[in-house]
Amino acid sequence: MARCLVISAPASGTGKTTLTLALARAFRDRGLAVQCFKSGPDYIDPAFHTAATGRASVNIDSWAMTHELIDMLTARGGDADLVLAEGSMGLFDGVATPGMSGTGASADLAEMMGWPVLLVLDPSGQAQTAAAVATGLRDFRKGVRIAGVVLNRVASPRHEDLVRRAMEGVDIPVLGALPRHAPIALPERHLGLVQAEELTRLNDLISEAARLVAERIDLDAVLQLAKCDWTTSGTTAPAHVNPPGQRIALARDAAFSFIYPHILEGWRAAGAEILPFSPLADEGPDHGADVCWLPGGYPELHAGQIATNGRFRHALRSFAETRPVHGECGGYMVLGEGLTDAKGARHEMTGLLGLETSFAKRRMHLGYRRAELTAGMPGHPQGTRLRGHEFHYASILAQPDPPLAAVRDANGAEVAETGSRRGHVTGTFFHLIAEER
Structure with a gap:
């Protein structure tokens, strides 16, 4: 059985990239082969993924790509122990008019591939309401399965306890919680994160994030919830692209x-x-x-x-x-x-x-x-x-x-x-x- 997750959130800026990198490195440190993907158009995150896993990450995009092309690109994860696909924006955010195989939303990928979703929730300024947000996301679209949540930027143990109890009440697993002032943020630039090759300390930052995640997130539970029935098309041939020249x-x-x-x-x-x-x-x-x-x-x-x-x-x-x-x-x-x-x-x-x-x-x-x-x-x-x-x-x-x-x-x-x-x-x-x- 395959193990795959879409790392998504209610909105941008919640820490999806940092969590994806940390989980990828933490599982790689355990000896697992981890394959990352990026949902949507983004040049920078796949380079970070590659640095974290040692395997090349590529973009998959439901608006610009056919289902066939997405199948071909994701087939490279067929020999991996775990597939992690980092979403873009909020889980259901896409354009109004569907494209080649969807609207570009991360949820398209989750439903198309049958990959469960791990939500990153930032409960800053709220407690039990975080469970209402998670419930709404879980029930919004049939065919998209929320496997569990990771809480990011939790203010205190009491704050974490309040959110966890509320999540238990709606039967949504909390797999871990990261503190508000965790020293693992990556620097940003006006087009998003800086490029991987610009960060001389990138490996140290990813390692520190992985260490924190291993301490505060139940990695065994993550692997268990990542199980799905996904099978690849069997072909890992590169996408057909007309080269501009020889x-x-x-x-x-x-x-x-x-x-x-x-x-x-x-x-x-x-x-x-x-x-x-x-x-x-x-x-x-x-x-x-x-x-x-x-x-x-x-x-x-x-x-x-x-x-x-x-x-x-x-x-x-x-x-x-x-x-x-x-x-x-x-x-x-x-x-x-x-x-x-x-x-x-x-x-x-x-x-x-x-x-x-x-x-x-x-x-x-x-x-x-x-x-x-x-x-x-x-x-x-x-x-x-x-x-x-x-x-x-x-x-x-x-x-x-x-x-x-x-x-x-x-x-x-x-x-x-x-x-x-x-x-x-x-x-x-x-x-x-x-x-x-």
């Missing part, structure tokens, strides 16, 4: 790191060779590559350095004279004329597109995107329909080039971030998740 020069460093693992796996499975280079180290794309791809990341934090890295800028411009170059979100901004940082300083970018962006006036752009290409881009011909998401705080000051795609949000409303094209160069603000099939 030899792909991929920008890869602290400024360009947002690309989904299943995309890279799909490129390699299709026979493509990936040639990483670092714009921050003033490197250009490999001369032997036939396409260059600049993923998203945090270019605004390194805009000054990018602006002064002459070898990178010259090499990329030379490359674009004869071969395709594509940028996603942060990569798209770097392909533009200029980027104004949060302090109001403008930095000259590569000028391959006319895009001008600014972080001086922060404005969140967040949500799923459905794009129909009005012109081809690397790996996808004109007319292809793509599914992805947009998440950034940059404002468009100018976007003068012809649009790359007709882009709509999850409810079908048009969005202004259409992407751009000029010569061999294309760019989008949305991050590609999957081709619509």
Whole structure:
């Protein structure tokens, strides 16, 4: 029998990531093979999962992915002793209009795969009411099974006792409680948690979290409640992804790191060779590559350095004279004329597109995107329909080039971030998740 859990909560900010990492490491320390997944679009959490387990974590998304693709991606957990899928936002939070196999809610994954849910509840400012919240979540949607709860940020032993007694009254198991001032929080940044490679003490933080969880959570009970009837499809083949070229020069460093693992796996499975280079180290794309791809990341934090890295800028411009170059979100901004940082300083970018962006006036752009290409881009011909998401705080000051795609949000409303094209160069603000099939 399989053992799987979806780690979810009533809302964001309750400690799902920290608990997922702590449980993953605690069970790994017991000698178990733990496979993590991330529900929804997120680049950062899977890297933390990988650090905690030693096994690559990938995203699974019911709005952007078919049931078949989700089955293929989750099959890599078939040989694990425990599967932990970290949810996003609240358990039932998704978009209003369903996508390929659901609304993007973590509950979609729980029901689709038959995985029980472990709730992380923050009872700050309440006691017995926490049981009412848990009961409402348990009874809200048939087919989603709440296995138990972990209490996070409990104020005192008395507080914990009050909540536990209330949970007993509604027959919801409490598997443990973590104190309010537990010293295991991970630092954050404006797009979420900082990236795994930026935390030199990451392993120590995860180990400390695992130690605390092993002391305060009944791990044997967690394993017992994680039992389910899930079986994999039997195939662990990478997802089918059209590579943008045979030899792909991929920008890869602290400024360009947002690309989904299943995309890279799909490129390699299709026979493509990936040639990483670092714009921050003033490197250009490999001369032997036939396409260059600049993923998203945090270019605004390194805009000054990018602006002064002459070898990178010259090499990329030379490359674009004869071969395709594509940028996603942060990569798209770097392909533009200029980027104004949060302090109001403008930095000259590569000028391959006319895009001008600014972080001086922060404005969140967040949500799923459905794009129909009005012109081809690397790996996808004109007319292809793509599914992805947009998440950034940059404002468009100018976007003068012809649009790359007709882009709509999850409810079908048009969005202004259409992407751009000029010569061999294309760019989008949305991050590609999957081709619509």
